[in-house]
Amino acid sequence: MKRTICLFAILLTHHLSGYFHFGAGFSWNTIDEIYDSTLITDADRSGQDKYEASRNRLAPFLEISYQMPVCKDWLFGVLADWKYLNYETLNVNSSRGQILPNATFSSINIFGDNVLRDFTSKTSLINEFKFLGYLGKQLIKGYAYIGIGPVLYNATNRIYVSSVHIPNGVGDHLISTSATSNKTIWGGALRLGYQLCFNPNFFVNLGYGYSETGRNRFNNTVNAAILNGADEPGPTTLFLKRKIKVRAQELLFSVNLLF
Secondary structure: OHHHHHHHHHHHHHHOOOEEEEEEEEEEEEEEEEEEEEEEEOOOOEEEEEEEEEEEEEEEEEEEEEEEEEEOOEEEEEEEEEEEEEEEOOOOOHHHOOOOHHHOOOOOOOOOOOEEEEEEEEEEEEEEEEEEEEEEEEEOOEEEEEEEEEEEEEEEEEEEEEEEEOHHHOOOEEEEEEEEEEEEEEEEEEEEEEEEEEEOOEEEEEEEEEEEEOOEEEEEEEEEOOOOOOOOOOOEEEEEEEEEEEEEEEEEEEEEEEO
């Protein structure tokens, strides 16, 4: 056992002459957002909403990598990349659950009779960070590789609830409330790619990536004069509980230089 460990250490030391590369490029991204929420008042009235939204984004990114040969025709590497994703949920029609007039999201009228409601939620994913370890095999004029690791997003969810109060069908009063929650969410990422090498100091990176997060909770408690009855508006505590999951796919291109 000791002999095996020593042999591995010698081989690792012998091959531990790697290279740092810096790269910049663009990726075409498809982001799918899966949203589920529960709205509860202090009177234990509740409503639910869910939707799935999708959007395509062209995003610039930077990456830094370190790679070294581990045996003949093979290499091992690690990389970190930052992407300016700049994703935000688009408004969609009520059949998708994004804008819901007349409380169609709830079987229980949580705000009272003769009240029209409008509900809107927006999620923003501005920055994406990936940290991958990868293994490559020499193929033609470069290396085909597979990488795996964590992905992080700095996420913001904004939720808006508006009500139009029509007491006894006469007149109206618009009452609105909103809340914002920020969170760093994380998941797993997989990348399949090919490094097309032009010389030892320069290669082009082409790849496909997939990432997915778990369901992340965004919770707020709001004290606002939201409607709690059909006749008069009054102060109500509103608990806004959301779960958000993100799936993303990318096609990427970058130019990488030795430094």
